[in-house]
Amino acid sequence: xxxxxxxxxxxxxxxxxxxxxxxxxxxxxxxxxxxxxxFKDLRHKLTGKSFRDAWRRGKFLICEIKDIPEKLIFHxxxxxxxxxxxxxxxxxxxxxxxxxxxxxxxxRLLSIRKLAKIYLVKDPEEIKxxxxxxxxxxxxxxxxxxxxxxEHQRKNIKAFLLDQRNIAGIGNVYSDEILFKAKINPHxxxxxxxxxxxxxxxxxxxxxxxxxxxxxxxxDSSWLIVHRGRDMRCPLNKNHKLKKEIIAGRSCYFCPSCxxxxxx
DNA sequence: GGTAATGTTAGACT
DNA sequence: TAGTCTAACATTAC
Numbered sequence: 001x002x003x004x005x006x007x008x009x010x011x012x013x014x015x016x017x018x019x020x021x022x023x024x025x026x027x028x029x030x031x032x033x034x035x036x037x038x039f040k041d042l043r044h045k046l047t048g049k050s051f052r053d054a055w056r057r058g059k060f061l062i063c064e065i066k067d068i069p070e071k072l073i074f075h076x077x078x079x080x081x082x083x084x085x086x087x088x089x090x091x092x093x094x095x096x097x098x099x100x101x102x103x104x105x106x107x108r109l110l111s112i113r114k115l116a117k118i119y120l121v122k123d124p125e126e127i128k129x130x131x132x133x134x135x136x137x138x139x140x141x142x143x144x145x146x147x148x149x150x151e152h153q154r155k156n157i158k159a160f161l162l163d164q165r166n167i168a169g170i171g172n173v174y175s176d177e178i179l180f181k182a183k184i185n186p187h188x189x190x191x192x193x194x195x196x197x198x199x200x201x202x203x204x205x206x207x208x209x210x211x212x213x214x215x216x217x218x219x220d221s222s223w224l225i226v227h228r229g230r231d232m233r234c235p236l237n238k239n240h241k242l243k244k245e246i247i248a249g250r251s252c253y254f255c256p257s258c259x260x261x262x263x264x
Numbered sequence: 265g266g267t268a269a270t271g272t273t274a275g276a277c278t
Numbered sequence: 279t280a281g282t283c284t285a286a287c288a289t290t291a292c
Contacts, residue, residue: 002270002271003270003271006270032287032288059271075271075272076270076271077270077271077272077287078269078270078271078272079269079270079271079289079290080270094289094290111289112288112289112290112291113269113271113287113288113289113290114287114288114289115271115272115287115288115289117272129272129273152281154280154281155280155281155282156281156282159281159282162271164271164272171270171271172269172270172271173270174270229268248282248283249282249283249284250270250271251268251269
């Protein structure tokens with residue numbers, strides 16, 4: 001589930017497992033996933049090197065390599081994961097890229113649906129989506145957030161949250177969670193969201209993402225995420241039933257009672 | 265066996 | 279021009 005909190009945990013995992021280890025070889029069973037470079041060059045560039053550091057931008061994981069300016073960048077698509085395991089153990093059919101280290105371990109990029117992307121670039125801004133990406137939600141100021149809202153008055157609020165060019169890292173699941181927590185109906189346009197709700201939205205963006213990162217995605221039943229597509233009960237009132245509708249082209253779960261269109 | 269799926273993007277449409 | 283909608287990508291899980 002690679003939205004901001006998920007990629008944040010991939011970053012931690014990557015840093016704990018894969019820094020400062022010499023790369024012995026690189027394998028790729030799905031070369032279409034590699035952008036901006038061909039596999040042969042990627043393999044050549046990485047072999048003998050090691051990772052120095054890693055950081056996150058939106059839903060991208062950016063891995064810095066010792067001694068060269070190029071960075072290995074992952075985007076996880078809809079179904080991505082990282083596994084650091086001992087070589088030759090438990091073959092994984094969804095491992096699309098495998099980085100083998102000299103210590104007998106390897107890092108596997110899994111991508112069931114093959115929607116992940118791999119880049120090797122000197123400057124992350126060579127990737128169009130990163131270049132155009134909006135600010136990081138965990139650090140954006142209220143003033144900047146408000147300004148970006150103002151620039152998209154006519155836009156649907158869920159579509160706004162999903163668009164990486166407005167704010168980075170929010171995807172379908174967390175946009176629902178954020179709107180639920182702010183008690184905003186997902187059908188609303190930004191111009192119909194009142195001052196009080198805008199305030200709540202700003203806080204909700206921060207707390208939802210911050211808490212998801214902090215709890216390492218161990219969600220208790222106060223989260224919408226636990227009920228969506230399952231028991232469909234509202235976390236705030238078990239007599240309320242969640243509704244599923246397609247909004248902004250995606251499956252959207254919300255509580256019509258708590259998130260009334262008339263709220264302001 | 266039909267359907268939906270945590271992302272992104274291009275192109276058509278209003 | 280701006281925003282919305284749909285399909286496509288490729289594949290699995292239920």
